[in-house]
Amino acid sequence: MSSHIITQEELNQLIDRLAQDKVVYAPVKDKEGGVWRPIKNSAEIYLDEVNTREPAKILVFPRGELMFEFQPTGVKEPREPEEQVVFGLRPCDARAIAFLRKFFTEEGKIDSYVQRRAGKSVFIGLACNKVAPTCFCVAVGGGPAQTQGLDLLLTKLDGKFLAEPLTARGEELVAEFPQANETDLAEKEKIIARVSEEIKTRIDTQELKKKLDNGFDHPVWEKLSFPCINCGACTFLCPTCHCFDVTDETSGAQALRIRIWDSCQFALYSRHASGHNPRLNPSARYRNRIMDKFKYTVEMVGEISCVGCGRCIAVCPAGIDIRETVACLLGVDKE
Numbered sequence: 001m002s003s004h005i006i007t008q009e010e011l012n013q014l015i016d017r018l019a020q021d022k023v024v025y026a027p028v029k030d031k032e033g034g035v036w037r038p039i040k041n042s043a044e045i046y047l048d049e050v051n052t053r054e055p056a057k058i059l060v061f062p063r064g065e066l067m068f069e070f071q072p073t074g075v076k077e078p079r080e081p082e083e084q085v086v087f088g089l090r091p092c093d094a095r096a097i098a099f100l101r102k103f104f105t106e107e108g109k110i111d112s113y114v115q116r117r118a119g120k121s122v123f124i125g126l127a128c129n130k131v132a133p134t135c136f137c138v139a140v141g142g143g144p145a146q147t148q149g150l151d152l153l154l155t156k157l158d159g160k161f162l163a164e165p166l167t168a169r170g171e172e173l174v175a176e177f178p179q180a181n182e183t184d185l186a187e188k189e190k191i192i193a194r195v196s197e198e199i200k201t202r203i204d205t206q207e208l209k210k211k212l213d214n215g216f217d218h219p220v221w222e223k224l225s226f227p228c229i230n231c232g233a234c235t236f237l238c239p240t241c242h243c244f245d246v247t248d249e250t251s252g253a254q255a256l257r258i259r260i261w262d263s264c265q266f267a268l269y270s271r272h273a274s275g276h277n278p279r280l281n282p283s284a285r286y287r288n289r290i291m292d293k294f295k296y297t298v299e300m301v302g303e304i305s306c307v308g309c310g311r312c313i314a315v316c317p318a319g320i321d322i323r324e325t326v327a328c329l330l331g332v333d334k335e
Contacts, residue, residue, distance in 0.1 A: 055239035096239030098149030134310025
């Protein structure tokens with residue numbers, strides 16, 4: 001598919017047109033930073049931050065959702081999700097959504113709730129022209145202009161945007177605009193090369209997997225988990241964390257089955273009905289989070305589930321940095 005050039009004014013007009021017919025989600029600013037909200041026009045969009053405070057996964061895997069409703073006449077399914085456009089996804093968030101779509105089809109068991117929302121979404125990404133101190137996407141196989149999970153990728157050039165359609169949906173959005181030339185493509189590559197170079201962290205994920213394969217009982221977990229207060233903030237703001245709980249709520253003759261996000265960092269998360277808890281101590285819970293990111297999901301779906309967005313670093317009240325955790329694990333038992 002050919003790349004196109006679109007000006008800022010044309011992009012704003014395109015967004016405004018989309019917002020007239022569909023639900024358009026984009027980053028907007030609240031008192032604590034960027035959050036995902038439906039917008040009425042392009043003037044509401046906030047793109048000053050490298051990444052939003054909350055992950056875009058809430059648009060396909062919300063914090064809480066109705067699964068179905070029990071009624072005296074039978075079970076009532078929730079209504080079909082609306083078609084939506086998600087504008088301004090950073091590549092790490094788009095990659096995370098692609099991971100969730102893959103994870104929620106594990107072993108052929110399809111999570112229809114995630115898949116229906118994702119299937120009715122158009123994902124418009126925005127390449128990163130700068131990095132935050134907590135970014136490390138390059139270290140985990142991503143990049144400031146990676147395209148996984150996107151229908152269209154925009155890269156801001158000097159006074160305009162390079163628009164690269166990746167699916168038929170993306171092509172339909174920008175087909176009317178002029179095609180990019182070699183100079184435009186070269187400018188984009190120069191920007192991406194500069195941004196990638198600014199991310200200094202590098203991780204040998206294959207070597208890390210080997211360490212974790214044999215490191216379940218290693219005493220290093222006590223050291224690494226010591227600062228952790230098990231607040232769960234890292235998991236709730238992680239764009240790939242996928243744990244949830246299912247509960248029933250009743251009111252008179254009405255009963256709802258809902259699911260809500262849960263966290264492996266909570267003491268009650270892994271407690272059995274018998275009362276036994278295999279992850280009773282904080283080090284076991286911290287270990288599970290790291291194992292899930294770099295070992296368990298590799299074995300389940302063939303991918304690590306850390307996209308290097310850095311949200312867990314930015315939000316941790318104890319100052320835990322997953323990059324330092326990984327460096328420590330890679331250094332274990334080195335001579």
